[in-house]
Amino acid sequence: MKDIKKMLREQAPNVLPDESVKQNICRELGMAQPMQEQAALAHGGTKALPSKKTWIALTALFLVLVLAFCLLLPLLLKKGTGTGPNKFTSIETTEDFYVYGAASVGSLLSAREQAVSASAKSFSAAAPAAQDLSDSEQKIVDTVNGYLSLVEGLLGEGNIEHTQAETPSDPAYENYRYHTTIRYKDLLGEEVTYELYYNELLNGVEQEDGEREENYDIEGVLVVGGTAYEVYGSRESSTEEDESESESENELQFTAYLNAEKTQYLRMEQKTELETEEGEQESEQEFEYTFVSDGEWQERTEVKYEQEGEELELEIRVEKRGQEKDELRFRRENKANALDVEAKIGGEDVRFTIEIVSENGKTFYRYRFSGNHSSDADRFEGSWHHGDDDDDDDD
């Protein structure tokens, strides 16, 4: 039955009604204009639409940051694996959920400051001399590496760690009961730290027909690089059982507001499902990131991590409003320090690998396409290395 559920879920996007239906209804009812101009904000109120420049910057940032997290994920998983379960299968408590919620959203937010300068770097490196790649491959490398060069600070070697303090040490946050410090190291070994101050409210425990459900909300502040973002989260867990199967689900919603008016926010939804059927167990992790501005989603990214036996797989689907959906499937096998990527970018199917290589004190990404096409991409300046070539060919 798991297969049928999976098939239904996979085909859902082809069956569920299009977003255009809603827009058509608004138009027919004469609500289209107000919906755009007075978009429903997270906490009420209205705001003028941001400039095109802001949209582009925010959208680009969002894409980049989501990919950063996606790439961070398998590396983190590698650290904890051996042959055992990855970290995410060990998420059990409310605290675990909040730590991962805060870590992923925090890692997205932490790169905000870097995004502009990193963007500039990637633009300046837009004319590399990558010669054994086809144009389409080069385009893919440019696209993907554009993200990687911006997010390398997030690909840390260390585990995500956290410590829970009894009460917030910073008097500015003394109204919050809980204080968690979340840490991990970037690829340079520098420690990245986020502070999460929050209050948690157990909304209640419901029990009905073998189903037990606990509901929590949290409200607080996530401090990333000295910047405090208001966050709001809720966690819901439930277990359902019948004679032949049991399902437990945990859902975490974690929202970080990007401006004081709360008109722009990044919402992460995490869903963990552990299913047991006829003695067979399967777990599934799903992360969804939605960037919302003035009441309308601008970009939705679905990150799905699956583990069956030794095989790790991470699937990312990025949907930008009004654009074709890009799909990236990262797979890591046998604990290799490489990611196999199957992607559909701009409607084109492509397979390649990204290896994180360290040589002579330099670290870079190595892309390998079919037909022995390969290219190395520098992590910092965007300059390119090819085979035995020197790296002085930036002209």
Add this chain to the structure above:
Amino acid sequence: MKTAALEKHIDALRAGDARAFDAVYEQTNRTVYFAVLYIVRDKMYAEDILQETYVRALRSLDSYTPGTNFTAWLARIGKNLALNHVKRAKREVFTDFQEDTYKYGTQETQLPYLFDLAAKILSEDEYEILMLCQVAGYKRREVAQMLQLPVGTVTWKNNEALKKLKKELSKEGEE
């Protein structure tokens, strides 16, 4: 899915607050859509009818009695529109509309086979529950609340629907 919150949004909509439509639509459209899809079995027609349902319902919002299950009210409107559509299509195309649409070009957007099969072999409530739980991603508790059924019933029908589909697929695999 909180009924009280939905009613609050409906009140706001009735009072002319267009922003409330967003929440109302998000909370109800899947139920209405699958009720319609079960009848018309075509994505494009189902979307058209979904649209028509909301337009009609919201234009006559005063005829809805608060607190009497808005989603069910919408779904009823949708189903009536869907049935009318099927009747009309039968008159226009002299064939078995349910079975042979693809042969006669009357089906605009063919559904993936599994969904077509589900609509053929499942009862209406099994289909709706399966779609809401497995495709729309609602929790059984939420579906129970939407359809005003006990959670146990939703769980049972969801499992029955899955079993029926599995059985049918296995049967087809053997043939």
